[in-house]
Amino acid sequence: MSQTLEQFQAYQTRLEQYDQAIALLYWDLQTAAPKDSIEAKLSAVGYFSTESFRLSTADEYGSLLKKLSAPEEYDQLSPAMQLTIRRNLRDFERFQRIPEAFYTEYVTEKARSEKAWEAAKEASDFSVFAPHLDKVISMTKEYVHYMEPDQDVYEFLVGLFEDGMDTETIDRIFAELKEGLLPLLAKIEAAPKPDLSALQQTFDPDAQKKVQELLLSYIGFSFDCGAVAESMHPFTTTLCPGDVRVTNHYYADNPISSMFSAIHEGGHAIFEQNVDKDFWHTAAAQINMMGLHESQSRFYENILGRNPHFWTPIYEKMSELLPEFKTIPFDTFVKAINDVHPSMIRTEADEVTYGLHIILRYEIEKAIFRDNVKTDDLPALWNQKMQELLGITPANDAEGILQDMHWSDGSFGYFPSYLLGSIYDGMYLEAIQKDLGDLDTILENGRILDITHWLKEKIHRFGSMYNSKEVIQRVCGKEISAQPLLRYFEEKYSKVYEF
Amino acid sequence: MSQTLEQFQAYQTRLEQYDQAIALLYWDLQTAAPKDSIEAKLSAVGYFSTESFRLSTADEYGSLLKKLSAPEEYDQLSPAMQLTIRRNLRDFERFQRIPEAFYTEYVTEKARSEKAWEAAKEASDFSVFAPHLDKVISMTKEYVHYMEPDQDVYEFLVGLFEDGMDTETIDRIFAELKEGLLPLLAKIEAAPKPDLSALQQTFDPDAQKKVQELLLSYIGFSFDCGAVAESMHPFTTTLCPGDVRVTNHYYADNPISSMFSAIHEGGHAIFEQNVDKDFWHTAAAQINMMGLHESQSRFYENILGRNPHFWTPIYEKMSELLPEFKTIPFDTFVKAINDVHPSMIRTEADEVTYGLHIILRYEIEKAIFRDNVKTDDLPALWNQKMQELLGITPANDAEGILQDMHWSDGSFGYFPSYLLGSIYDGMYLEAIQKDLGDLDTILENGRILDITHWLKEKIHRFGSMYNSKEVIQRVCGKEISAQPLLRYFEEKYSKVYEF
Secondary structure, three states: OOOHHHHHHHHHHHHHHHHHHHHHHHHHHHHHHHHHHHHHHHHHHHHHHHHHHHHHHHHHHHHHHHHHHHHHHHOOHHHHHHHHHHHHHHHHHHOOOOHHHHHHHHHHHHHHHHHHHHHHHHHOOHHHHHHHHHHHHHHHHHHHHHHHHOOHHHHHHHHHHOOOOOOHHHHHHHHHHHHHHHHHHHHHHHOOOOOOOOOHHOOOHHHHHHHOOOOHHHHOOOOOOOOEEEEOOOOOEEEEEEEEEEEOEEEOOOOOHHHHHHHHHHHHHHHOOOOHHHHHOOOEEEEEEEEHHHHHHHHHHHHHHOHHHHHOOHHHHHHHOOOHHOOOOOHHHHHHHHHHOOOHHHHOOHHHHHHHHHHHHHHHHHHHHOOOOOHHHHHHHHHHHHHHHOOOOOOOOOOOOOOHHHHHHHOOOOHHHHHHHHHHHHHHHHHHHHHHHHHHHHHHHOOHHHHHHHHHHHHHHHHOOOOOOHHHHHOOOOOOOOOOHHHHHHHHHHHOOOO | OOOOHHHHHHHHHHHHHHHHHHHHHHHHHHHHHOOOHHHHHHHHHHHHHHHHHHHHOOHHHHHHHHHHHHHHOOOOHHHHHHHHHHHHHHHHHHOOOOOHHHHHHHHHHHHHHHHHHHHHHHHHHHHHHHHHHHHHHHHHHHHHHHOOOOOHHHHHHHHOOOOOHHOOOOOOOHHHHHHHHHHHHHHHHOOOOOOHHHHOOOHHHHHHHHHHHHHHHHHHHHOOOEEEEEEEOEEEEEOOOOOEEEOOEOOOOEHHHHHHHHHHHHHHHHHHOOOOOHOOOOOOHHOOOOHHHHHHHHHHHHOOOHHHHOOOOOHHHHHOOOHHHOOHHHHHHHHHHHHOOOOOOOOOHHHHHHHHHHHHHHHHHHHHHHHOOOOHHHHHHHHHHHHHHHHOOOOOOOOOOOOOOOHHOOOOOOOHHHHHHHHHHHHHHHHHHHHHHHHHHHHHHHHHHHHHHHHHOHHHHHOOOOOOOHHHHHHHHHOOOOOOHHHHHHHHHHOOOOO
């Protein structure tokens, strides 16, 4: 190993220790920290974040990255280390181009804007948030201009959350999807509604926790390199090599919520857990593609978890842990987990209407960054698009444009990745059935770990070595298309709703 | 505020961030970390410990401490900041006197010795541990000689764990206690044994957790600045200002274990939680007196928790959470929590024989450091003293001299503090009854928070502003004596065992 590489790895190790401390502090803040300690913990997060930023923008670091980019060094590196050098040098150079004063002001304004969004949502009043949103939009444009002066801002933002993806592709596949989803939703809407009253019971949260454990183990989450805790909102986080955790939230009146959160976060976690150990301490293990990540969580949650056959092998075991399920007919449960209807809130939407929620946000983001629509006009645009896509109109801003936090902290370009994930899922499903046979049969036979194994071999173990487009090409041998997802929807819901 | 003080406080804040990260990593290792992450977490602990050590031994730090010790600065400081400067300068200067090579070797040898102790205990073979113990003893002597060349080694070690305490005082009060305990134990031994078979049931660990929550809240533990988790062995830790946590371990066949661990660790935690906020970020909030600390946990556990009247107001509530208790007569429960009999293992001993376990260790530590007894002769000495003090002889080294880890990592001088804690408790009890009236009545009336309030006002809020001798003098107005504890034992056990 070259001396430069050795120095670089020692430097990276220091950076990783700070990142580990920050991740653990955040985890603790979300899952355990008592209220009187929040200030001290945030102060520690601030300290370690500053140290980490200082280290990753230091001249010493840049000089190591540049030395390792020179062919005589670079060509000797493993592919994962090459990715690390490429990605980190790119980020280093981008940061070098941002004036420090601007960066500080941007970070501060985003924090202010988050607070304003909270207050606006609470008051259901967009005007409280508007001036901050306006400023975050213009500063985000400036931020991108500093980093990549020649790139279209929105194109850059989309690529930030989904490496290698572009708006031309998204335009094409979202249009395909929209064209298919609207008539499908009309058919579902016209069908008779299922009777789900058997689910109106109380379900012990402690028992729900045990069901979660059962589900996580069943789909292949490993407790040797993972753990579970409770938090306000479910999430997945990697604390350090060998430690990928999920959280959940348990509602006594809605066990389906925690069950599907368990499967969803479990999907994210299994992806991270399955990354090849050889990639630890390289950029390959830091999966920075949100669409690819979401494709794993959504595959487990929707394609597998909402398939009736997923439950056949474990429904009885689950009923032992949550005895209320003994009074819920299997068919009613299947109807409940596949209940499709237009609704206001994205995070509560079913898998079919979810896509329309995302298309709405994608179209508005393009309107913001490409058509320069005025911030004050956004609520009306939101409501108009809700009517067009879902046939409903929010009663107020809280259940309309203020529902998501993403725009308050400048995460423009993030939304499309949720739907990209589902679109990739349609394609994986085709490939899996070609390789392993009929999905229903696999699930019916309780062989779900065969699928986890397939995902591991084809996708998980590579981490972020390949971007999503490359993954799709490698795994499915074809271009990204929304048709497989639409076919899956058609086939499934024509059965569920008998049309 | 002087510029030097400002610099010092900024420096301290950095140190505190490292300490917080280390504490949180340890917490996580004990309570949640999956096995595959242990290496990465220990590596982070190592990194932050090294950084913290580097900062606290840096010339810059020493120079700030010295500047603030000069009268023109020192006289302007708050008493808590004066304590901080005194204590940290003392430690800084002690460390300055240790050759770096020796220190590294000492730390390494202690780690080796810990491993050897584990193996020896597993094999129940003292000879595996003996050479390491021998080396740790001689290196500990050397270590103390470097730091305080003029002090008696054992005197120094005792003071390290209980600031201001000395072996002359301990000799006196331990002798008093021994003189009283031996005849008391003989009387208890002669009395008929209680029938505790009603406790042979299975108790749901989840329900035990709920009982723990009840007990912690009942005695005054605050969940606003505290939290709870499960670990192999119960412990208390302060992660940062406003965050004092306790752990517990739940045995399905022994609910009394987790109940009394909850009360014991709760006592430690309440002490830390009640330290005046003005002392945060000073040495006053870092309570370095183990005897004083133990006096709080043992007061809650023994003086309060083993008093039958403690349970009267909550026995029914507890039986609702742990329904098995409905079949256990209150009187049987009281007998079970006050079951006194000689046993081999210190950590499982009752409050009466516990003292004899400590006296044994104290006498052996003096034999090691004052009489230079050969390491190879220690097991025989141990067994002989067990026979003298408790009338029983270990069947092997594992249940004899190898049972505690303290000597393996050089924590000589720690043991006496456990018993000092109980001796202080006897004195607090007298003072409380003088101030608040009869303890049984207070407990019977469910007014236990009056006692927590008294302890807070008299002891907790000062943290380590006063050493134990000063605390006893301030609170009880007299010299330390073992007589109050002996009177408490006599009075209580003559009732329990009817002699």
